[in-house]
Amino acid sequence: MENLSLMMAPLFSSKLLLVLFFGTLFGLILGVLPGLGPTTGGALILPFTMTLDPLSAIVLLTAIYCAGTYGGAITAILINTPGTPAAAATCLDGYPLAQKGEAGRALGMATVSSTVGGIFSVIVLVFFAPLLAKLAYEFGQPEYFALAIFGLTMLASIGDGSPIKNLIAGAFGILISTIGKDFMTSIDRFTYGINELSEGIGFIPVVVGLFAISEMLTQSTLLDQVFKRVALKAVRLPSLKDYKLTWKTILRSSGIGSFIGVLPAEGGTVASLIGYSEAKRWSKKPEEFGKGSIEGIAGAEAANNAATGGAMVPTLALGIPGSATTAVILTGLIIHGVRPGPDLFREQPEFLYGIFGSMLIANILFFIFGFFGAKIFARITLVPNKILWPMIFAVSVCGTYSLSQSIIDVWIMIFFGVVGFFMRRYGFSVVPVIIGLILGELVEGTLRQSLVIFDGNWLMFLTRPIALTFFVLSIIALLFPLFKKKNKTKYNKKKASNKKVNK
Amino acid sequence: MNNVQNKKRANRSSLPFFLKDEFKVSFIIIFVSIVLLLTTFTFDIVPPILNRGIQPATFPKALLVLIIGLTFIIYYLSIKKPWKLEKKLPKEFFITLVTFMLFILISKTLDFFLAISTLSIIISYYWGEKRILYLLLIGIIFPIVVFIFFETILGLRFPPGIITNIYYN
Numbered sequence: 075m076e077n078l079s080l081m082m083a084p085l086f087s088s089k090l091l092l093v094l095f096f097g098t099l100f101g102l103i104l105g106v107l108p109g110l111g112p113t114t115g116g117a118l119i120l121p122f123t124m125t126l127d128p129l130s131a132i133v134l135l136t137a138i139y140c141a142g143t144y145g146g147a148i149t150a151i152l153i154n155t156p157g158t159p160a161a162a163a164t165c166l167d168g169y170p171l172a173q174k175g176e177a178g179r180a181l182g183m184a185t186v187s188s189t190v191g192g193i194f195s196v197i198v199l200v201f202f203a204p205l206l207a208k209l210a211y212e213f214g215q216p217e218y219f220a221l222a223i224f225g226l227t228m229l230a231s232i233g234d235g236s237p238i239k240n241l242i243a244g245a246f247g248i249l250i251s252t253i254g255k256d257f258m259t260s261i262d263r264f265t266y267g268i269n270e271l272s273e274g275i276g277f278i279p280v281v282v283g284l285f286a287i288s289e290m291l292t293q294s295t296l297l298d299q300v301f302k303r304v305a306l307k308a309v310r311l312p313s314l315k316d317y318k319l320t321w322k323t324i325l326r327s328s329g330i331g332s333f334i335g336v337l338p339a340e341g342g343t344v345a346s347l348i349g350y351s352e353a354k355r356w357s358k359k360p361e362e363f364g365k366g367s368i369e370g371i372a373g374a375e376a377a378n379n380a381a382t383g384g385a386m387v388p389t390l391a392l393g394i395p396g397s398a399t400t401a402v403i404l405t406g407l408i409i410h411g412v413r414p415g416p417d418l419f420r421e422q423p424e425f426l427y428g429i430f431g432s433m434l435i436a437n438i439l440f441f442i443f444g445f446f447g448a449k450i451f452a453r454i455t456l457v458p459n460k461i462l463w464p465m466i467f468a469v470s471v472c473g474t475y476s477l478s479q480s481i482i483d484v485w486i487m488i489f490f491g492v493v494g495f496f497m498r499r500y501g502f503s504v505v506p507v508i509i510g511l512i513l514g515e516l517v518e519g520t521l522r523q524s525l526v527i528f529d530g531n532w533l534m535f536l537t538r539p540i541a542l543t544f545f546v547l548s549i550i551a552l553l554f555p556l557f558k559k560k561n562k563t564k565y566n567k568k569k570a571s572n573k574k575v576n577k
Numbered sequence: 578m579n580n581v582q583n584k585k586r587a588n589r590s591s592l593p594f595f596l597k598d599e600f601k602v603s604f605i606i607i608f609v610s611i612v613l614l615l616t617t618f619t620f621d622i623v624p625p626i627l628n629r630g631i632q633p634a635t636f637p638k639a640l641l642v643l644i645i646g647l648t649f650i651i652y653y654l655s656i657k658k659p660w661k662l663e664k665k666l667p668k669e670f671f672i673t674l675v676t677f678m679l680f681i682l683i684s685k686t687l688d689f690f691l692a693i694s695t696l697s698i699i700i701s702y703y704w705g706e707k708r709i710l711y712l713l714l715i716g717i718i719f720p721i722v723v724f725i726f727f728e729t730i731l732g733l734r735f736p737p738g739i740i741t742n743i744y745y746n
Contacts, residue, residue: 121731122731124731125730125731236651238647238650238651238654239651241647242606242644242647242648242651245640245643245644245647246644248640249613249637249640249641249644252636252637252640256633258633259623259633261620261621261623261633262620262621263617263620263633263634263637264613264616264637266616290673291670291673291674294667294669294670294672294673294700294704295664295666295667295669295670297667297669297705458705458706459704460700460701460704460705460706461701461706461711461715463700463704464696464697464698464700464701464715464716464719465697465715465719467693467696467697467700468693468697468719468720468723469723471693472693472723472724472727472733475689475733475735476727476731476733479733479734479736481684481685481689481736484684485681488677488680488681491677492674492677499663500598500602500660500663501660501661518636521630521631521636522630522631522636523630524630525630525631526630530630
C-alpha cells in the first residue's frame with residue numbers, strides 16, 4: 075500500500091507531471107523521426123538533465139523511452155520506415171494495411187497494444203525488480219564480476235550484427251573505460267601526457283558521438299532516399315471484432331516482451347520480432363501476415379513496448395542495462411550520482427517507485443497523444459534531413475560541451491561519431507560499446523577485488539555457486555548464436571529442398 | 578538481379594586480398610590494438626604491497642589480446658563467407674567529414690559559435706538546401722537560440738572567440 079502511494083507520487087507533483095508531459099511529447103517526436111529514436115534522443119537530452127534533480131532527470135529519460143518506442147510505429151505504418159529498430163516488425167503489416175486505406179485502424183491498434191504492453195511491463199517491473207534486487211543482496215564481488223561477464227556475453231546475441239563483432243565492440247567499450255587514472259592505484263593508463271584524459275573519457279561524448287553523430291554521417295549517405303507517405307485522416311480505436319481477434323495476441327506478446335526485456339542486453343527489437351512470429355504461429359489466419367494483418371501489428375507493438383519495463387528490471391536491480399536505451403538511462407543514473415542495485419531499493423524506495431509510477435503515466439500519456447496527435451506527429455517526417463541534422467549537430471555540440479565545459483569533449487564526440495559510422499558500416503553494433511563502457515569499471519573493479527579476496531587464486535571463482543551459475547549462463551549465451559545459426563541453416567536447406575520437390 | 582550480384586561478387590573476388598574490406602578492417606583493428614598493447618608496457622608497475630589483485634596494465638592487456646584474437650577469427654570466417662558488399666560512399670559523406678575537421682579547426686583557432694554556424698551552413702547547402710533564408714535560419718538563427726538557451730538555462734559560459742567575445746562584452 076505504501077509502495078502504491080509512492081508510485082502515485084508523480085501524479086501530485088506538478089514538476090514531475092510537466093517533465094512527463096514534455097518527455098512523452100519529445101519521445102514521440104524522436105520516435106517518429108527515422109534515425110533518431112529514444113536511444114539517440116536520450117543521449118542528446120542527457121546533458122540537459124543536469125539542470126534537473128535525479129528523479130526528474132530519470133523520469134524524463136524513461137518517458138522518452140516509453141513514448142519513443144511507441145512513436146516508431148507511426149512512421150512504420152505511414153511511410154514503411156521504422157522510426158525505431160523496434161518497430162521494424164510493425165512495417166510488415168502496418169504499411170500494407172495503411173495502403174488499403176486503413177491507416178487509422180492500424181495506428182489505433184498500434185496505440186492500444188503499445189499501451190497495454192507498456193502497462194503490463196510496468197506491473198512486471200514493480201513485482202520483479204525488488205525480487206531481483208533482494209537476490210542481489212547475496213552477491214559479493216565475485217558474483218558481481220560473474221554477473222557483469224554474463225551481461226557482456228549476452229551482447230553476442232544482441233541486434234543483427236555478428237556475435238564475434240559484437241564481442242569485439244563490447245571489449246572496445248571496456249577498453250575505453252580503462253583510459254585515465256586507474257581507480258585503484260591512480261596510475262595513468264592511455265593518457266599519453268594529455269591532462270584532460272587523466273579523468274577518463276566521459277560517457278556523454280561517447281554516447282552522443284556513437285549514436286547522434288554517427289547517425290548524421292549515415293544520413294549523409296542516404297540523401298537520395300524518398301519516403302512515400304500514406305495519407306492519414308484520423309486515428310480510430312479498433313472495433314470490437316478487432317479486440318476479439320487480438321486480445322490474446324496482445325497479452326501473449328506483452329508477456330514475451332517483458333521476459334525478453336528482462337534479459338540483459340536484449341531489447342525491444344528482439345522482443346517485437348519474437349512477438350510478431352509468435353502472433354503468426356498462433357493465428358488462425360497466418361496467411362494474412364505480411365499483407366496487412368491486424369494481429370501482426372498487435373503482436374509486434376505489444377511486445378516492443380512491453381520490453382521497456384522488462385529492460386528496466388536488470389537496469390535498476392543490478393545495474394546491468396537491459397537494452398540500448400536503458401544503457402543511456404543507466405548513464406543518466408550514474409552521472410546523477412545514483413548507483414543502481416539492491417541498496418537503491420533499500421535506501422531510496424521513493425525514487426524507484428517514482429520511476430515506476432512515471433512509466434505508468436507515460437504509457438497513458440502517449441496513448442492520449444498518439445490517439446489525438448498521430449496526424450500531427452506524422453507531419454514531422456516531412457522535416458527534411460538537410461534542415462534537421464545540422465540543427466541536431468548544434469544541439470549535440472553544445473550539450474556535450476556543457477557537461478564539463480571542455481572543447482576536448484566535443485572533439486571526442488566527433489571522433490566517436492566517425493568511429494561509430496565505420497563500425498556500423500562494417501556490421502559492428504555500437505550498442506555493445508556503450509554497455510562495455512558502462513560495465514567496464516564494474517568488471518575490472520570486481521575482478522581485482524575478487525582476486526584480493528581469493529589471494530590471486532582464479533579457480534576460487536568456481537567455488538561460489540551463484541558466480542558459477544552466471545559463468546555457465548555466459549557460456550550458453552556465447553554458444554546460443556551458433557545454435558541459432560545452425561538451426562537457421564538447417565531451416566534454409568529444408569526450405570530449398572521443399573522448393574525443389576514442388577518444382 | 579541474382580546475376581548482377583554474382584557478377585559483383587566475382588569482380589570483388591578478383592581483387593587482391595589487401596584491397597578487400599575484410600582485410601582492411603581487420604588490419605586496422607589489429608594494428609591499433611598492437612600499438613595500444615605496446616603502450617601498456619609503458620604503464621607504471623605497482624609494488625606488491627599496493628597491488629590490488631593484478632597490475633594496472635594486466636586488464637587492458639587481456640582486453641587487447643582478446644580483441645586481436647577475435648579479429649583474427651572474423652577475418653578467417655570472412656575468407657569462407659565474404660562480408661556484404663557495401664555501397665560506395667557518396668560525395669556528401671566526404672563533405673560532411675571534411676566539415677567536421679573544419680569545425681575542429683575553427684573552434685580551436687577562431688570561435689566556437691562560428692564553427693557551429695559554418696558547419697551548419699555547409700552541410701545544409703551540400704545536402705541540398707539552396708534557399709538563402711533557410712540557410713540563415715539553420716546557420717545563424719538556430720545556433721543563436723541554442724547559445725542563449727544554454728547560457729541562460731544551464732548557466733554555460735562558451736569558450737572565448739572572435740564572435741563570442743563580442744557577445745560577452
